[in-house]
Amino acid sequence: MALMEEQHNNTVPLVSICITTYNHEKYIEECLNSIFLQKFGGLYEIIICNDNSSDHTEAIVQKIMSEHPKGNTIRYFKNVPNLGYVKNTLFSFSKASGKYIAILDGDDSWINDSKLQQQYDFLEANPDFSSVGTDSKVIYEDLPLPSHSFSKHAGQVLTRDHLTDLKICQTSTIFFRKEILREDFPTDIISADRCLYLLAGCFGKLKVLPEQMATYRQFSSSISKNVTYEVMKKDFAIIPFIKKHNPEYSTLKLKTYFYYTLMSYSTVISKSNFYRAGIGYFFYNVLSKFSLNPLKLYSAMKWSRHTIKQKYEIKKQNHSFV
CATH class of the missing domain: 1.20.58 (Methane Monooxygenase Hydroxylase; Chain G, domain 1)
Incomplete structure (x- = not known):
């Protein structure tokens, strides 16, 4: 695997914002601008892991890095050959140096400029929580469907007993303590987000802030819309992993x-x-x-x-x- 990385400053950030991207040339600039607009009192880094896109995603990112006043907050990696979504997500986590990790998919964006600050303040004040998400706005990019709220748990506090519920919070809203990550996180699965929520429940509670703070783009051709039975079965590997780290599930x-x-x-x-x-x-x-x-x-x-x-x-x- 060949990697391309740009230099960044040596100051350790409080938050690592991990972005996985693949052929997101239409959305990546909006995604990054939504981070730059954040009113956050601490330092953050942006880790972009491009899974060998065949479009102009890389050129757009490099232009922003060289021309935007906050371009130096970006650390850029390109996977050659590509890793796939789950392994690319875990690769982005492995490059994070912050105390906290925030996830943002390359085709999503944040729509509340205090998102990072609210989530950072919440976890700093509540050590018994391992993670905090928010509600989000679902946008159907290529289908004639109206936008709507994603989370069925907006405003709620969730323990491990609730984390097998549906529609907890969308991936691009999640903010968690880096220390919860484990080296044996399964890679031959399809649902990195479900595994991450359940893992967070091994080490604390999860809060879902009530406001919509991110967009979530839905495409008719997305992986989650075209998955086979055989591929979905791989997610059963998540069960022994979660039971290993918290048998009380x-x-x-x-x-x-x-x-x-x-x-x-x-x-x-x-x-x-x-x-x-x-x-x-x-x-x-x-x-x-x-x-x-x-x-x-x-x-x-x-x-x-x-x-x-x-x-x-x-x-x-x-x-x-x-």
């Missing part, structure tokens, strides 16, 4: 969560594999909510069955079955 909840994602997010799937994922989800979800109260048990079974049926109909409508 509920295995039943973790399995329920990943069977749900396998059933829901696989856009290329056979009916037999869908039923396998659905049965796994039903079994572990009912077990995780098991109660001797017949009404509560019936409710858990009814809701699980309803969810499977709903996901089946969505797959059918989207022509996902092969």
Whole structure:
């Protein structure tokens, strides 16, 4: 792997802003300008890891580095050949020298100029929290759909018992203590964000600030929209990793969560594999909510069955079955 790195000043920053980018020539300048507009009282560094883009992303970044007054805050790396999203994300973390890491994807941007300061102040004041996110604004770049809020947990405090819920906060809003990272973070997975949230829960609570502080661009051709059943199965490797670093996580909840994602997010799937994922989800979800109260048990079974049926109909409508 060949790497290109630009020099930066020798002052140790408080925050490392890690950006992974691939063919983001249309968005990378807006992304970086949203950082430069931040009203942050400390020092930060911007780590850009370009995964061998074939467009003009590199030229745009280098122009900003040489011409923008804050261009010297950027440390630039190019992977040749490319690493893939998860490994590139972990590579960006490995280059971070700050006490805290903030993530920003190269096609997203921050829309609140006090984001970094609010998140930094929160973790400095709350040592029992490992991370803090925010709500974000979902923008459909190539689909005729209205923008909307992302998080279903805006304003909430989440413990590990809640981190298997859906839509916690979008990746480009997360801000966490660098010390939570572990060298055995799995690389043969697809969901680095899900793994990171669960890992954060191993070492503290997570706060989701209520305001929308980032944009999240959705594309019809994105990886998350075109993932196969076989690829999604790789995320089950996250479970032993998380249990290793915090055995108090509920295995039943973790399995329920990943069977749900396998059933829901696989856009290329056979009916037999869908039923396998659905049965796994039903079994572990009912077990995780098991109660001797017949009404509560019936409710858990009814809701699980309803969810499977709903996901089946969505797959059918989207022509996902092969």
